[in-house]
Amino acid sequence: MNDVDNILDFFIDNVKKLFFPEEWIKIDLKFSKYELFTMLFIDRKSEVTMTELVGYINCPMSTATGIVDRLVRNGYVSRSRSETDRRIVVIKLTDAGCKFINDLRDTISKYLKIILEDLTGEEKQFLIGIAFKIMNKLQTDINIMENTDEDKTVIKKIDIE
Amino acid sequence: MNDVDNILDFFIDNVKKLFFPEEWIKIDLKFSKYELFTMLFIDRKSEVTMTELVGYINCPMSTATGIVDRLVRNGYVSRSRSETDRRIVVIKLTDAGCKFINDLRDTISKYLKIILEDLTGEEKQFLIGIAFKIMNKLQTDINIMENTDEDKTVIKKIDIE
DNA sequence: ATAAATATTTCGCAATGCGTAATATTCGCA
DNA sequence: TGCGAATATTACGCATTGCGAAATATTTAT
Missing domain, CATH: 1.20.5 (Single alpha-helices involved in coiled-coils or other helix-helix interfaces)
Structure with missing residues (x-):
């Protein structure tokens, strides 16, 4: 009971770090959370359909279209029609998109190492x-x-x- | 090295739960992150000036005004002028604001208990x-x-x- | 062949965040 | 005491993001 309260206070005090990483990590994130998790999802799956994306980030399809529009416009994601079924749009990370995710992983990894080095x-x-x-x-x-x-x-x- | 990669993958796989809590917690959050952390900050301090708020959430003052405008309009925060210095605006949680934060803490606490009960x-x-x-x-x-x-x-x- | 189902985009709109300018109050100095 | 500078905050205009409803293109089922 008391342990849970301690952990809750600790959680609330520190969860802010995740939502505002720029305040303590040398990183300048210009993406919305939807854009970020979209790229993380594509990175994991390599090729993603819009329906899959909607299933992962759980937003309306029209929102997903806007998200992908922006990522395509800014060069992080590419979009093409499936040859099997031309209703289906296939989205992939561009080189720039892969670089962004790799850099992000490196940055987080760097901070994880610092945190874990004394363990x-x-x-x-x-x-x-x-x-x-x-x-x-x-x-x-x-x-x-x-x-x-x-x-x-x-x-x-x-x-x- | 390999441990860090494992932890990084685990982190990336699970951090989504924090950014999309509605997907796994029975909670319907209608606040922006700034609004949420504003209320958490006021809850901790009881009375907050706009300048203090800006220092905590690290956004422009004009943005802070908009955030507080919305919270006041929706009844979660009250706003008054300090009698000591009439430039200063003092913001506090209303009863509804306190209830929201308490309910939120209860909800998180409930899930923490479930998570920790097997430890x-x-x-x-x-x-x-x-x-x-x-x-x-x-x-x-x-x-x-x-x-x-x-x-x-x-x-x-x-x-x- | 046609209607229904599927996959996605378009459109219009409300809400949010932010830079600049404006307003009210207090402080510092002559 | 008066006035300019500094301080605290809001108002304003705008770009961006998310979303519901409608529209479009394609595939499936009858």
């Missing part, structure tokens, strides 16, 4: 063990929660004028 | 120890890096038309 090999293994344990937990119990029609915390903007 | 006491202590170790690390080594005029990863949108 012993045993501590690292332990940490990875905990990480995978948590990841498995996320895969299973959260899905169970989603399948029960539980009380839903709904926060909506209330226009008072 | 042994030793693992929890280790995780907390690592967390504080990392936090100290971030305070010191990152600051050292910032003070050296190192190679800066600058990613900018390139308009190709």
